[in-house]
Amino acid sequence: MPCNLxxxxxxxxVSQAQLVALLTPEVxxxxxxxxxxxxxxLAPGETAAVQRSGPTITITIQVGGGRRIAMAIxxxxxxxxxxTSDQRAQxxxxxxxxxxxxxxxxxxxxQVQAALARLGPVTAxxxxxxxxxxxxxxxVLTMRL
Amino acid sequence: MEIKVFVLPGGELQIFVDGPVSVAQAEAATRVxxxxxxxxxxxxxxxxxxxxxxxxxxxxxxxxGLQQHEP
Numbered sequence: 001m002p003c004n005l006x007x008x009x010x011x012x013x014v015s016q017a018q019l020v021a022l023l024t025p026e027v028x029x030x031x032x033x034x035x036x037x038x039x040x041x042l043a044p045g046e047t048a049a050v051q052r053s054g055p056t057i058t059i060t061i062q063v064g065g066g067r068r069i070a071m072a073i074x075x076x077x078x079x080x081x082x083x084t085s086d087q088r089a090q091x092x093x094x095x096x097x098x099x100x101x102x103x104x105x106x107x108x109x110x111q112v113q114a115a116l117a118r119l120g121p122v123t124a125x126x127x128x129x130x131x132x133x134x135x136x137x138x139x140v141l142t143m144r145l
Numbered sequence: 146m147e148i149k150v151f152v153l154p155g156g157e158l159q160i161f162v163d164g165p166v167s168v169a170q171a172e173a174a175t176r177v178x179x180x181x182x183x184x185x186x187x188x189x190x191x192x193x194x195x196x197x198x199x200x201x202x203x204x205x206x207x208x209x210g211l212q213q214h215e216p
Contacts, residue, residue: 006161006162006163006198006205007146007162007163007164007166007167007168007171007197007198008160008161008162008168008171008172008175008195008196008197008198009159009160009161009162009195009196009198009205010159010160010162010175010179010191010194010195010196011157011158011159011160011191011192011193011196011205012157012158012159012160012179012189012190012191012192013155013156013157013158013189013190013192014156014187014188014189014190015156015188015190016155016156018156018188019155019156101154101155102154104156105152105154105155105156108152108156109152111185111186111187112150112152112158112182112187114185115181115182115184115185115186115187116150116178116181116182118181118185119177119178119181127151127208127209127210128208128209128210129151129153129206129207129208129209130206130207130209131153131206132204135209136153136154136206137154138151138152138153138154138206139151139152140149140150140151140152140208141149141150141151141152142147142148142149142150143147143148143150144146144147144148145146145148145174145177
């Protein structure tokens with residue numbers, strides 16, 4: 001709606017912990033595996049293994065020459081667990097972190113939509129918004145009461 | 146009345162209420178939305194008061210683009 005028609009505007013939020021809790025190990029594993037399947041993510045000769053151990057997802061990539069890099073994801077945080085500093089591992093950490101944040105946002109939008117649907121029909125649309133001048137991807141849920 | 150809930154990155158929401166309604170009615174509708182979210186386990190907390198859009202200094206999102214795909 002054009003903003004000049006809004007009667008009231010209310011801002012609300014969930015805590016970061018609540019948002020991260022949406023990143024279940026199953027969700028994280030799916031995000032990681034989908035990312036690793038994309039063409040070009042793994043270099044020729046590289047192989048990856050993704051394992052779930054309780055709340056932690058571990059990723060091991062054999063990068064050739066007997067060398068491997070390892071990462072762990074817990075509580076929405078991606079960390080390289082290879083002892084030595086490794087640029088390749090850091091690249092993967094940098095790529096996965098925003099993907100997990102977006103996955104949490106998507107799960108949150110689904111959760112909100114499901115909750116509001118109990119009040120009546122809700123339509124959802126992905127939009128780009130300017131939030132204090134900063135472009136952001138958002139979902140707008142529209143309903144009538 | 147029409148209600149639009151903008152779900153923003155980082156777990157933030159902005160709830161817009163529009164229509165031929167009073168501010169009190171819009172506030173009541175907002176409370177219904179918030180209560181429903183909390184009842185469904187979405188532990189959302191308001192950030193500040195319900196704002197009247199015509200008040201000075203109210204900042205909020207503006208839609209700049211609609212995307213092709215449904216979320």
